[in-house]
Structure formats: C-alpha cells, structure tokens
Amino acid sequence: MTERKLLSDLVPQPDDDMVVCRCEEITKGEIRRAVHDGMFNIHEARRFLRCGMGLCQGQTCGRLVKAIIARELGISQSELDDATGRAPMRPTEMRIIASEVFGE
Amino acid sequence: MKRYDLIVAGAGPAGLSAAAEAAKCGMRVAVFDENAKPGGQLFKQIHKFFGSKAHKAKIRGFNIGSELLAEAERLGVEVFLNAPVLGLYDGREILVRIGDETRHYKGDSIIVATGASENMLAFPGWTLPGVMGAGAAQTMMNINRVRPGSRVLMLGSGNVGLVVGFQLLQAGCEVVAVADAAPRVGGYGVHAAKLARCGVPFYLSHTIVRAEGSDCVTGVTIGEVDSGWSVIPGTEKHFDADTICIAVGLSSATGLLKTAGCEMEDKGPFGRLPVCDEYGQTSITGIYACGDVSGIEEASSAMIEGRISGAAAANYLGFLPDAALKARAGELEQALEALREGMFAPKNRGKIPDKTDEGFDVSMSLLTRGYLDDAEVAGYPGVRSAAGTHPVIECTQNIPCNPCQDACPKGCITVGENIVALPQIDAGAECIGCGLCVASCSGQAIFLVNEDIGGGLASVTIPYEFLPAPKPGDTGVCLGRDGKPVCPGEVLEFKSPPAFDKTGLLTVAVPQAFCGRARFWKREA
Ligand SMILES: Cc1cc2nc3c(=O)[nH]c(=O)nc-3n(C[C@H](O)[C@H](O)[C@H](O)COP(=O)(O)OP(=O)(O)OC[C@H]3O[C@@H](n4cnc5c(N)ncnc54)[C@H](O)[C@@H]3O)c2cc1C
Ligand code: SF4
Ligand code: SF4
Numbered sequence: 001m002t003e004r005k006l007l008s009d010l011v012p013q014p015d016d017d018m019v020v021c022r023c024e025e026i027t028k029g030e031i032r033r034a035v036h037d038g039m040f041n042i043h044e045a046r047r048f049l050r051c052g053m054g055l056c057q058g059q060t061c062g063r064l065v066k067a068i069i070a071r072e073l074g075i076s077q078s079e080l081d082d083a084t085g086r087a088p089m090r091p092t093e094m095r096i097i098a099s100e101v102f103g104e
Numbered sequence: 105m106k107r108y109d110l111i112v113a114g115a116g117p118a119g120l121s122a123a124a125e126a127a128k129c130g131m132r133v134a135v136f137d138e139n140a141k142p143g144g145q146l147f148k149q150i151h152k153f154f155g156s157k158a159h160k161a162k163i164r165g166f167n168i169g170s171e172l173l174a175e176a177e178r179l180g181v182e183v184f185l186n187a188p189v190l191g192l193y194d195g196r197e198i199l200v201r202i203g204d205e206t207r208h209y210k211g212d213s214i215i216v217a218t219g220a221s222e223n224m225l226a227f228p229g230w231t232l233p234g235v236m237g238a239g240a241a242q243t244m245m246n247i248n249r250v251r252p253g254s255r256v257l258m259l260g261s262g263n264v265g266l267v268v269g270f271q272l273l274q275a276g277c278e279v280v281a282v283a284d285a286a287p288r289v290g291g292y293g294v295h296a297a298k299l300a301r302c303g304v305p306f307y308l309s310h311t312i313v314r315a316e317g318s319d320c321v322t323g324v325t326i327g328e329v330d331s332g333w334s335v336i337p338g339t340e341k342h343f344d345a346d347t348i349c350i351a352v353g354l355s356s357a358t359g360l361l362k363t364a365g366c367e368m369e370d371k372g373p374f375g376r377l378p379v380c381d382e383y384g385q386t387s388i389t390g391i392y393a394c395g396d397v398s399g400i401e402e403a404s405s406a407m408i409e410g411r412i413s414g415a416a417a418a419n420y421l422g423f424l425p426d427a428a429l430k431a432r433a434g435e436l437e438q439a440l441e442a443l444r445e446g447m448f449a450p451k452n453r454g455k456i457p458d459k460t461d462e463g464f465d466v467s468m469s470l471l472t473r474g475y476l477d478d479a480e481v482a483g484y485p486g487v488r489s490a491a492g493t494h495p496v497i498e499c500t501q502n503i504p505c506n507p508c509q510d511a512c513p514k515g516c517i518t519v520g521e522n523i524v525a526l527p528q529i530d531a532g533a534e535c536i537g538c539g540l541c542v543a544s545c546s547g548q549a550i551f552l553v554n555e556d557i558g559g560g561l562a563s564v565t566i567p568y569e570f571l572p573a574p575k576p577g578d579t580g581v582c583l584g585r586d587g588k589p590v591c592p593g594e595v596l597e598f599k600s601p602p603a604f605d606k607t608g609l610l611t612v613a614v615p616q617a618f619c620g621r622a623r624f625w626k627r628e629a
Contacts, residue, residue: 064226082376085363087199090201092188102208
C-alpha cells in the first residue's frame with residue numbers, strides 16, 4: 001500500500017482530455033485529478049472513477065491507468081498492486097450467472 | 105458436480121500440450137477455451153517456426169496446432185469450446201460459461217494456460233477506429249480473412265510487430281513504416297530484413313505523436329524521442345494511413361490464478377507473475393501455470409512448459425512415478441534450455457553484444473535500419489563466392505534455429521550442436537541447387553546465386569511467399585536489401601512443390617554485377 005503523502009499541485013497537461021479507459025470513457029486528466037484527490041492505487045481509482053470496471057474489465061487500460069497513477073505519485077509501477085482478480089473473468093449477463101448448474 | 109483428473113484452462117499451445125501429456129499418462133482430462141476454435145495464438149501463425157526438429161522448426165504454426173489438437177483428441181482429451189472459465193476457487197473448482205448457463209467442474213489438478221493479452225499505448229487519437237493491437241490485426245487476417253486496412257503503420261519492432269508486419273504485406277496491405285521507441289530493432293534480424301527488402305522503412309527511437317482523423321484513422325504522426333522518451337520538437341513525420349497496429353508487448357493473463365489466491369511476485373518489466381516451481385506448480389499444490397501466463401515467451405517454449413506441467417500433474421495424482429517424471433522433465437528442460445540461448449534469450453534482454461558468439465561483428469545496420477549493409481554481408485560465414493549455383497545465407501545473429509542444416513542433402517550447411525550458432529557454408533560440399541535450404545529457412549534468409557549463367561547474366565533465387573505467383577518471362581525490378589530498386593530482373597523459374605510447404609522459389613536473371621545485391625523482386629507495375 002502506498003504511503004499517504006501530500007502531492008504538489010496538479011499541473012494541467014496538454015493530453016489531459018485523452019480517453020484512457022474506453023469502456024467507461026475516463027480521461028487521463030480525471031485519473032490524475034483523482035490521484036490528487038487521494039486515490040493512491042488502482043483499487044481506489046477504480047472505485048472512485050470506474051476506470052477498468054467496464055466491459056473489458058481493464059484488459060486494455062489496466063496498465064495505462066497504473067502508469068499514470070505511478071507517474072503522478074512519482075513512484076515505480078512495480079510499487080503498485082494490480083487490480084484484484086475477481087470472477088467473472090469475462091463479461092457475463094446476470095441471467096447466465098443466475099442459471100447455475102451444479103450437476104452433470 | 106462433474107470431476108476430472110485434470111482441468112486445463114486455455115487451449116493454446118501450452119494448454120493442449122499439457123492436456124496431451126497428462127492424458128498420455130492415463131488421466132481424464134478436460135480443456136476449456138473461450139474461443140470457437142482451439143489453438144490459442146498458434147492458429148494465427150502462418151509462418152514457419154524457428155528452433156530445431158525437437159521444437160517442430162520449419163513447420164508453420166497452424167500446422168503445429170492441428171497436430172497438437174489431433175494428438176489431444178486421439179488421447180481422449182475433452183475439449184470444450186466457447187467455454188470461458190469465469191473463476192477458479194478453493195478446492196480446485198472452476199466456474200465455466202457454457203451456452204446460457206454457468207457450470208461448475210472439479211479438477212483433482214488444475215493447469216492454467218490462459219496466455220496473454222496485448223499491451224496498449226495511449227496517445228492522442230488512440231481510440232479512433234483503425235488503431236488496433238497487432239495480434240488483433242493478425243486474427244482479422246489469418247482467422248477471419250479480413251484485411252484490417254490498406255495502409256498500415258506498425259508500432260513495435262519486436263518479433264510480433266515484424267511477423268505481423270510481413271503478414272500484412274502478404275495480405276496485400278502497404279506497410280508505411282515500422283516505428284519503435286527503442287534505438288534497436290527488438291526482434292530477429294532475419295524477420296526485419298524480410299520487411300526491409302520489400303521497401304518498408306524502419307524508424308527507431310520514434311514513437312507515435314498522434315493518430316489523425318475524426319471518425320477513423322486517416323493518418324499518423326511519429327516523432328523521434330530523446331533519452332527520456334520525450335518527442336524532440338521538429339522531428340515529426342506524417343504518414344497517410346488508415347490503420348495503426350500496436351505491438352508493444354503482451355501481459356500475462358493471470359486473472360484466474362489471482363482468483364484462486366496463488367502467490368504472485370513482481371518481475372519488473374514482465375509484470376506480476378505467479379510464483380512457480382520448476383514444474384510450473386504455483387503456491388497452491390495441484391494448481392499449475394504454464395505458457396505465456398507464467399511469463400511471456402513463445403509458442404515453442406509454451407508447448408514444452410505445458411508438457412512439463414502435464415507430467416507433473418500426472419505425478420502429483422500418482423499416474424506417473426517419480427523417476428519417470430524426472431526423466432521426462434529432464435529431457436523437456438533440455439529442449440527448453442536450447443531455446444533460451446542466443447542474442448534474444450530472455451536472460452540477455454536489454455544487452456546488445458557487438459560480436460556474435462563466433463566473434464563476427466553484429467551488424468548495426470540490421471539493428472538500426474532492418475537490413476544488412478551490402479558491404480558487410482561478405483564477412484559472415486554463410487556467404488561465399490563459388491562457381492555454379494550455391495547458397496548465400498544471410499543469417500547473422502545467434503538465434504535458436506537450424507532447419508537449414510537438416511534440409512541440405514549434400515551437407516553444404518553447418519550450424520552444429522549448439523543451435524544458436526551461425527550457419528556456415530562448407531566449401532568442400534557440392535550444392536546441387538535443390539532449393540530445400542531456401543524453402544526450409546524460417547527466416548527466409550537463404551538465397552541461391554549463380555554468378556554466371558552466360559550472356560553477362562547471373563541468377564538469384566529468392567524465397568517468395570506472395571500472390572499471384574510469378575511466371576517465367578515476367579519482367580520486373582529487383583530490390584536491394586534496403587528495398588530500393590537495383591536492377592531489372594526477368595523471371596526464369598518459379599517453383600513451389602509440396603515439399604517446400606508453400607514457400608515459392610523465385611529465380612530471376614540479373615546483370616552479373618547485381619547478383620550480390622538483388623534480394624527481392626517486384627513485378628513491373
Ligand atoms: C503475432 C504473434 C506472433 C508470434 N509468433 C511466434 C513464433 O513465430 N514462434 C513462437 O514460438 N511463438 C510466437 N508467438 C508467441 C506465441 O504465440 C505465444 O507465446 C503462445 O501462443 C503462448 O501459448 P499459450 O498456450 O501460453 O497462450 P495462448 O496461445 O494465448 O492461448 C491461451 C488460450 O486461453 C484462452 N483463454 C484465456 N483466458 C481464458 C478463460 N478465462 N477461459 C477460457 N479460455 C481462456 C485464450 O483465449 C487462448 O485461446 C507469437 C505471438 C504473437 C501474438
Ligand atoms: S540448394 Fe540444396 S544442395 Fe544446395 S545448399 Fe541448399 S539444400 Fe544444399
Ligand atoms: S539460415 Fe538457418 S538458422 Fe538462419 S533462420 Fe534460416 S534456417 Fe534458421
């Protein structure tokens with residue numbers, strides 16, 4: 001878990017309006033802002049912004065979000081956990097999850 | 105709940121190999137894959153593989169896949185398709201989606217072989233239609249038979265970028281450039297040279313500045329990067345393009361291992377990977393990981409790792425005695441080690457030697473421009489001048505590969521015991537011009553040259569895998585290693601017998617002075 005610390009002011013960047021999480025349409029600027037608002041890891045950013053919680057479940061943006069958070073915190077990416085692995089691994093409709101078969 | 109001795113998640117090369125190996129020991133095995141077709145990445149690989157006979161070298165990837173699938177089926181492995189594994193839980197239970205239901209299965213042992221997913225890169229415009237992973241482009245072309253676009257920029261010069269770049273050319277696309285932020289070509293020189301001689305320019309130390317277009321990609325701008333990876337102002341270059349392929353690496357698909365609670369460790373640039381023992385067993389007894397999910401390598405190594413894990417699972421459940429496991433794993437590990445040698449071995453990542461193992465200079469031109477400089481070619485052991493038809497082998501890096509040696513019925517080519525050694529020509533042996541070496545070279549790096557066929561002409565035989573097939577008498581222009589026109593060339597012969605496995609041998613007549621430089625042929629427009 002990354003140590004809580006005070007970050008310097010958020011300096012706007014020219015590509016802040018670039019979408020990073022396509023499924024939930026979250027921009028780079030929103031992710032950077034969230035870090036300054038105290039979301040210091042992937043889990044918090046996901047819950048706060050829903051980045052990586054859409055259809056692809058972060059398969060595309062997971063590494064990108066991690067890189068942005070790490071850069072904003074001035075730490076190496078390896079200091080950040082990946083998102084927690086949870087079932088279902090692939091997007092699945094609720095009616096299918098509800099049709100659960102235990103027997104043959 | 106249905107029970108199996110072994111459940112395998114993922115029917116790629118690793119998963120199918122694991123299943124076959126375990127079934128061979130008498131286990132009841134089920135494999136689940138989310139796709140409609142089995143084979144994972146393997147069924148997209150239309151090129152001939154590197155390695156040695158033990159690694160199925162010179163066989164095209166999809167044919168290796170078919171063999172593997174047939175073996176698994178013959179051994180009674182049940183393969184479930186359109187069956188994504190949604191979770192892996194305590195007690196080695198999996199949850200699978202099949203049709204409109206979710207089903208539970210129990211495995212006395214579990215092998216996770218879920219492979220990897222492609223890394224993406226964010227740059228302005230990256231969400232425009234037309235920006236895609238190189239693997240996605242490969243799936244479109246080779247599985248779904250759809251051309252991804254007509255003018256493509258490839259970002260990434262590793263083997264994936266180079267292999268897919270060449271396949272795009274084969275599919276009839278124009279590849280406007282291969283760009284890479286690194287200062288050196290990341291993949292095999294022989295793969296790069298295939299693209300370069302078709303006229304594809306390489307831009308090393310370059311990255312994408314932006315993709316252009318409003319509804320879809322219409323162009324792309326790249327720029328040179330400084331040592332801090334920032335684009336140097338004024339170095340921007342624009343290309344008209346409708347497709348941008350991203351080949352900047354893969355990430356192991358470790359999701360299922362995480363849901364199971366397997367211990368993970370940070371492996372720096374390789375990401376977080378499962379902690380495994382020598383047989384691929386994770387921190388949870390009876391759960392194994394093999395192939396790309398346990399660390400990105402290649403299909404050849406994934407198949408061997410799969411077999412090792414399959415044998416280990418068999419041993420764990422008492423289907424294979426300890427001594428037999430030891431012997432089998434020992435022989436498999438030896439094959440694996442052979443692949444993990446050479447200039448591009450995982451252990452040598454990031455290091456660039458200036459000499460080959462044999463002491464030849466490593467070509468900087470190949471590493472920065474994608475082709476050998478005409479002046480340096482003669483310095484390598486596969487290149488010699490001789491009377492009559494003789495091979496010219498432009499394979500100059502230590503890579504694990506030796507089909508050229510096995511192919512020659514006359515013993516003209518030697519790689520030796522160590523398969524990463526450079527192929528060399530044996531001056532004493534007599535070449536009969538059969539062309540088997542050219543057709544079996546996975547890197548398309550062997551040419552046949554006859555320096556004097558009379559009338560001031562020479563002949564050059566080129567491996568040629570494009571349609572339509574040229575016919576004798578066709579005229580065109582010969583391109584040099586750098587893809588620039590060097591001389592006119594008239595087709596003398598085009599051969600593609602079954603033994604060549606779809607590599608055509610194109611022989612063109614060129615003025616004698618150009619036989620050392622003409623390395624590709626383009627039909628006259
Ligand atoms: C473009 C390209 C070119 C390559 N060229 C070569 C080459 O020339 N030589 C070489 O040796 N290697 C090559 N490779 C590498 C090689 O393809 C991979 O290393 C190899 O396929 C890894 O095998 P695998 O079985 O681990 O994974 P994969 O082949 O990726 O197979 C994994 C399978 O598991 C499935 N899966 C994943 N998650 C689930 C789930 N939850 N439920 C059900 N199924 C799931 C996937 O859909 C897939 O079918 C290339 C790779 C690429 C992308
Ligand atoms: S053309 Fe035939 S004989 Fe000549 S080197 Fe190649 S394989 Fe050997
Ligand atoms: S020349 Fe031999 S070692 Fe080199 S790529 Fe071709 S087959 Fe492999």
